[in-house]
Amino acid sequence: MARSQTTRKPTRIQREKTREILEAALDVFSDNGFRGSTIDMIAERAGVSKPNILYYFDNKEAIHKTLLAALLKTWLAPLYALDESGDPIEEICEYVAQKLKMAQEFPRESKLFANEILQGAPHVLPELQGELKELTQQKADVVSNWIKAGKIAQVDPRHLFFSIWATTQHYADFDIQVRAVSGDGKDPFETAGPFLDNMYRALLTPAT
Template sequence: MAGKPAKKPSRIQIRNRRRIMDAALEVFSQHGYRGATLDQIADAAGMSKPNLIYYFDGKEAIHVALLNALMEEWLAPLAELDESGEPLDEILTYVRRKMDMSRRYPRESRLFANEIIQGAPRIGPHLQSGLKPLFDEKCQLIRRWIEEGRLPPTDPQQLIFTIWAITQHYADFEAQVRVLIADEEAGWDAANAHVESVFRTLLASPGTLG
């Protein structure tokens, strides 16, 4: 006989899980995985440690849940590169979305960066199963655009790496950026304009320069 279907979590349970994950995001982004403790997460969530463990088995379970949610969010802009679109417009739209994410989700970006710096011990399988196929697919798309003469010759892999390096700098080094650029709004306007100009120039056809 088939077992009973899993009971759906209540609204309170859903709310508490979100509360724990938001608190954990703050703690992990500040202290890294190794420096973070369940006590710190429980304090940040405003609940007892036993209550927290009712929802998650331990620190690693919370960390993995955050990384899984982050991977889905982080891959969405790359997945939306559209082969039917104008290549330069598609890539610049991707750059803009990455800049927007760096502004809105600096903690999430630092969480991901800390995991990668440690050798991706918890998210490694997801890099292989999720990121790698998508990365290869979009590199092939960019390569095809180049072969069709719709983009100037460039290395698709290095292009994507450069987009990541430049756009995520504003999230991963947020504290430094805040010190160096006092006017946040003006700073972001300048950053967006400059970064778009960098990639527009890089990907311009030779005849459009000058």
């Protein structure tokens, strides 16, 4: 864990230094994955010494876990915001829009998470099996209630969420592929939003 969390409240300078280290680590981990990254690489990117890094964090794993914890908190917020009392299609399409916006604004964090999952989720599996699973089940129940009420088409609630995660995060995790195949020099996010919105509206609108 971060050493600053084990003592009294950190000073402004300590908070700034911690942010600098985490920012550098995010670059290193998203580029190289956890296994391919070292404290030396993080220290070089942050422009500080290795002992200075270890003053703030116990080890590489502690830095990685800190980044993942912050990421999960940010990524779960839009799912928490899915409102059962709102218009079902608007609520789901807004969730899609928020997830795509996060992929655009936090590409390094998205790649950090993808690398963690590809390695078997050694640092976030308890959270995946705990908070994420419980929250997804709660919102799947909301979707099921909307289906029973005839407000949206018949879909598998869990696969709906899986597809949203896949279609939105793809633009961050496979950015090079997307831009290479597009080949027009335009930002893929400009057209991804309208496309995904139309796709999910078509999927969710009940047949007349």
